[in-house]
Amino acid sequence: MKNTWYKDSIVYGVDIKLFQDSNDNGYGDIRGLMSRMDYIIDLGINTLWLQPFYPSPLRDFGYDISDFLGIDPRLGNMDDFLNLIKLCDENRIRVIIDLVINHTSVDHPWFIQAKSDKDSPYRNYYIWRDEEPENEEKKVMFEGVEDSVWEYVAETSSFYLHSYYKEQADLNIASLQVREEVFKVIKFWLNLGVSGFRIDAAHALTDTVSNDQTTKNNLNEFLDEIRKYTENINPDAILLAEADVDPKDIQDYFGKGDRMHMLFNFFSNQYNFLAMARNSGEALVKGLELTKxxxxKHYLNFVRHHDELNINQLDSDEQKDVLEKFAPDEKMRIYGHGGIKRQLVPMMENDIKKIKLMYVSIFGLPGSPLIHFGEEIGMGEDLNRKLRSAVRIPMQWSDQMHGGFSKAPIDKLNHKPLSNGDYSYSYVNVEKQVDDPASLLSFMKSLIKKRKSCTEIGHGTWDTLSLENDKLLAIVYQVEESKLLVICNFSSKKEKGKLGSIMENDDLVDLLSDSEYKKPSKSIEVNGYGYRWIKVVNQEKII
Structure with missing residues (x-):
């Protein structure tokens, strides 16, 4: 039987360190996550994406790993992890974890030995130069933070490559020994019961600039090897990749259906914000058409995740419009203005119509949806914090001490809660929203439930539909004889679209909408920032 469970997934991204502290050491932990499982189940989640929980100096929120086969002791132990997997299995929740194979921490034993001895068996695990290259082509990922991708080590008078922070040394994926280490990591965690991996920084993994030991083709072939190795251990496991690349390069990550199962959809993400900035559904249609x-393919669509909002796939005019609308202040921008360190609700100025439309549109796009923890209650950012820390705020459970995240003293918290302003835990928290039918949390629960019932979105063929109105986005899906029409209005005003005779013999039934509407005939009406998901009954072929 073909593995397609991920097409029905509702993914919930969790940074364990920021979710729930069970032992008051200032760090969220695995037992804390388990204690909140009823909340996750009630939300309607069926897939957890766990961000790094491995031993780490935490220079980059755990993506600088010093042991790929361990659990950070501040977050728990291996028994805790196995108990988490068991609890998730009992509640039919899949668990995927980060597979960070582009780099290690400079505190990893491999690197410590490699930097100390040119004859070390681990030397070839990394990429070295005896002299710093003068004309480096490889782009610095963290513009304004790092000024080079090469870092000098005195022990061997040489330079190592780091695509990200200097504390994260790039692995040499051309090395067969490194590949064997990657396979060991995959086997280890699959045998413990995870259902797959998110391959972090896959776009950097296959970037051969600065590495004269390999070619792009054999790096892409390594993705084939990862897929085969994974499926040999667990045919049901999936691979999700972070690959923020040009449209022409996306196929490399899917291959012929023999590489990644899913990719993060950076195009739908960025063009969704452009659509809202320009009040134009046509803008989002462009994003969809770029990867059609x-x-x-199968995409994971998202509004926000654990990082900044990256807008580098937009052209300069498009970036300008998004920045002026959603990040007008310089302190809202990072990494050379290619990123916005804000959360959705503040960007939408707490306009609930816009907020709902952003989530309905993402849930209605081809693929599967992602919610990052805290989005479902509308958590905000702290612009006074540096870089990505601005959007990495502990979960706000209540209006009690530290938002119910931890009872540790404030100076022991690994990240401080948001205690001031309109989005502090005093005003934005789970307890305040959980029993309020008008809350964002209640809306998100209903949206998740509705999305689960609309299997056409995850499994169907699709096409955009012209309604002769550029304010509207319209997508029609089909699975066998079942059809679904998704329409979103990115204008503040009520808009009409022309259906013409294309569905005149069909019965159109609203499944999800922002208000009650008359049944459409040759035209369809949608309120300002409104939406309609319409079941098409007695269909004619329209795709």
Whole structure:
């Protein structure tokens, strides 16, 4: 039987360190996550994406790993992890974890030995130069933070490559020994019961600039090897990749359906914000059309995740419009203005119509949806914090001490709660919203439930539909004889679209909408920032 469970997934991203502290050491932990499982189940989640929980100096929120086969003792132990997997299995929740194979921490034993001895068996695990290259082509990922991708080590008078922070040394994926280490990591965690991996920084993994030991083709072939190795251990496991690349390069990550199962959809993400900035559904249609040529694809769509909002796939005019609308102040921008360190609700100025539309549109796009923890209650950012720390705020459970995240003294918290302003835990928290039918949390629960019932979105063929109105986005899905029409209005005003005779013999029934509407005939009406998901009954072929 073909593995397709991920097409029905509702993914919930969790940074364990920021979710729930069970022992008051200032760090969220695995037992804390388990204590909140009823909340996750009630939300309607069926897939957890766990961000790094491995031993780490935490220079980059745990993505600087010093042991790929361990649990950070501040977050728990291996028994805790196994108990978490068991609890998730009992509640039919899949668990995928981060597979960070582009780099290690400079505190990893491999690197410590490699930097100390040119003859070390671990030397070739990394990429070295005896002299710093003068004309480096590889782009600095963290512009304004790092000024080079090369860092000098005195022990061997040489330079190592780091695509990200200097504390994260790039692995040499051309090395067969490194690949064997990657396979060991995959086997270890699959045998413990995870259902797959998110491959972090896959776009950097296959970037051969600065590495004269390999070619892009054999790096792409390594993705084939990862897929085969994973499926040999667990045919049901999936691979999700972070690959923020040009449209022409996306096919490399899906291959012929023999590489990644899913990719994060950076295009739908960025063009969704452009659509809202320009009040134009046509803008989001452009984002969809840019990747429509890709074969064997399935995307994970998201509004926000654990990082900044990256807008580098937009052209300069598009970036300008998004920045002026959603990040007008310089302190809202990071990494050379290619990123926005804000959360959705503040960006939408707490306008609930806009907020709902952003989530309905993402849930209605081809693929599967992601919610990052805290989004469902509308958590905000702290612009006084540096870089990505601005959007990495502990979960706000209540209006009690530290938002119910921890009872540790404030100076022991690994990240401080948001205690001031309109989005502090005093005003924005789970307890305040959980029993309020008008809350964002209640809306998100109902949206998740509705999305689960609309299997056409995850499994169907699709096409955009012209309604002769550029304010509207319209997508029609089909699975066998079942059809679904998704329409979103990115204008503040009520808009009409022309259906013409294309569905005149069909019965159109609203499944999800911002208000009650008359049944459409040759035209369809949608309120300002409104939406309609419509079941098409007695269909004619319209795709």
């Amino acid at each position: 040529h890709v074969q064997c």
